[in-house]
Amino acid sequence: MGTPPFRLERPAPGDTPWLEPARFWPRLTRATAHLDPPLAALDLGALAHNAFSMLDRAAGKPIRVASKSVRVRAVLDSVLALPGYAGVLAYTLPEALWLAETIDDVVVGYPTADRAAIRLLAADEQLASRVTLMVDSVEQLDLIDAVVPPRGRAGIRLCVELDSSYVTRALGHVGVWRSPVFTAGQARVLAQHIAARPGFELVGLMGYEAQIAGVGNRPRGNPARARVLDWMQHRSIAEIADRRGEVVRAVREVADLAFVNGGGTGSLESTSADASVTEVAAGSGLFGGHLFDTYSRFRPAPAAAFALSVVRKPTPQMATLLGGGWIASGPAQPDRLPEIVWPEGLSMQPREMAGEVQTPLSGRATAALAAGDRVWLRHTKSGELSEHVNEFHVVSGDEVVAAVPTYRGEGKAFL
Numbered sequence: 292m293g294t295p296p297f298r299l300e301r302p303a304p305g306d307t308p309w310l311e312p313a314r315f316w317p318r319l320t321r322a323t324a325h326l327d328p329p330l331a332a333l334d335l336g337a338l339a340h341n342a343f344s345m346l347d348r349a350a351g352k353p354i355r356v357a358s359k360s361v362r363v364r365a366v367l368d369s370v371l372a373l374p375g376y377a378g379v380l381a382y383t384l385p386e387a388l389w390l391a392e393t394i395d396d397v398v399v400g401y402p403t404a405d406r407a408a409i410r411l412l413a414a415d416e417q418l419a420s421r422v423t424l425m426v427d428s429v430e431q432l433d434l435i436d437a438v439v440p441p442r443g444r445a446g447i448r449l450c451v452e453l454d455s456s457y458v459t460r461a462l463g464h465v466g467v468w469r470s471p472v473f474t475a476g477q478a479r480v481l482a483q484h485i486a487a488r489p490g491f492e493l494v495g496l497m498g499y500e501a502q503i504a505g506v507g508n509r510p511r512g513n514p515a516r517a518r519v520l521d522w523m524q525h526r527s528i529a530e531i532a533d534r535r536g537e538v539v540r541a542v543r544e545v546a547d548l549a550f551v552n553g554g555g556t557g558s559l560e561s562t563s564a565d566a567s568v569t570e571v572a573a574g575s576g577l578f579g580g581h582l583f584d585t586y587s588r589f590r591p592a593p594a595a596a597f598a599l600s601v602v603r604k605p606t607p608q609m610a611t612l613l614g615g616g617w618i619a620s621g622p623a624q625p626d627r628l629p630e631i632v633w634p635e636g637l638s639m640q641p642r643e644m645a646g647e648v649q650t651p652l653s654g655r656a657t658a659a660l661a662a663g664d665r666v667w668l669r670h671t672k673s674g675e676l677s678e679h680v681n682e683f684h685v686v687s688g689d690e691v692v693a694a695v696p697t698y699r700g701e702g703k704a705f706l
């Protein structure tokens with residue numbers, strides 16, 4: 292692990308200044324007044340609040356940090372320095388190899404077909420002992436063998452992924468399409484296959500129940516959908532606990548698993564309560580992208596935010612920001628737009644929304660805005676803001692205490 296440039300300390304109960312937006316955001320403006328937008332800020336108190344609240348929700352199960360939801364090494368290091376966090380769930384093999392220079396336990400959360408990276412992994416005993424690849428089929432093993440034959444290479448650590456979606460006749464496939472391995476029987480067959488092949492070591496099992504972890508059960512303005520989601524999530528939690536338990540028992544008959552990983556920020560309570568799970572994965576709850584405001588079980592603090600400058604006023608009742616097309620991945624819906632958080636009383640124009648290079652705003656707050664003023668926004672998703680800026684300015688109290696590079700700022704665009 293690298294040495295973090297700042298420490299996260301458990302905040303005192305009730306130390307939640309973001310609940311008073313009229314103080315929180317102007318303080319961020321004052322602290323960063325010497326910097327020119329576009330800029331990204333990370334409030335240290337809010338980040339600490341989120342990190343500790345995730346630990347509380349995980350109830351003693353270690354949290355593996357989902358790096359795609361952060362993409363800032365200093366933040367990964369500061370979180371990993373806290374007891375209760377252990378290891379990284381990376382999103383590409385090149386990223387994992389880079390992180391493994393300083394972090395000794397990195398699981399790649401998705402299968403890889405990166406031949407150059409596989410070659411590097413297989414040629415380096417230390418990297419091979421620190422990095423685990425995700426597989427769900429025999430073809431992925433064949434691909435690795437075709438790049439580097441098993442004889443003479445470092446043993447490759449593998450984790451089998453379980454499809455953890457919720458499938459019913461009424462709803463169909465609810466969750467994400469990931470692994471073809473759904474049943475204990477299918478998992479056992481793949482585990483036996485891995486065990487019989489030289490050059491591989493089966494060390495983990497992962498099941499990510501996205502339909503619970505990644506779907507807020509309190510969608511804004513839609514109580515009917517909230518009821519359906521509560522119903523679905525309740526049943527899915529019971530179903531995945533049973534099925535994952537069976538799968539883990541079946542795979543453990545074949546291989547000595549070092550870990551069973553599950554969940555995400557939105558499911559820390561239920562995944563950690565699953566006896567077959569040894570660790571939970573989570574990342575988004577750290578920065579608190581606004582997609583995570585719609586859960587009944589928790590409310591992240593807005594730790595990461597970005598500021599854009601007002602540069603013109605097409606009418607006295609409008610104010611235009613320079614920049615703003617920072618829209619999130621996923622289904623193209625309004626919730627993928629950044630949320631304008633300060634000043635209050637601003638909205639985007641339906642025909643332009645978060646424009647490519649400028650974002651015109653209307654609303655009562657525009658009257659007081661002039662060129663050079665700044666507006667604060669939150670990204671929908673937690674890690675994607677890091678792809679737009681080279682650094683985060685870390686704010687504690689009234690001042691910037693550090694500037695930490697994003698992956699992008701370190702010249703790394705992994706995906």
Ligand SMILES: Cc1ncc(COP(=O)(O)O)c(C=O)c1O
Nearest residue numbers: 357360499555556572573574575
């Ligand atoms: C395999 C896996 N586990 C866990 C997560 C949860 O990450 P987060 O806490 O950022 O939602 C993800 C996110 O997509 C994932 O792909």
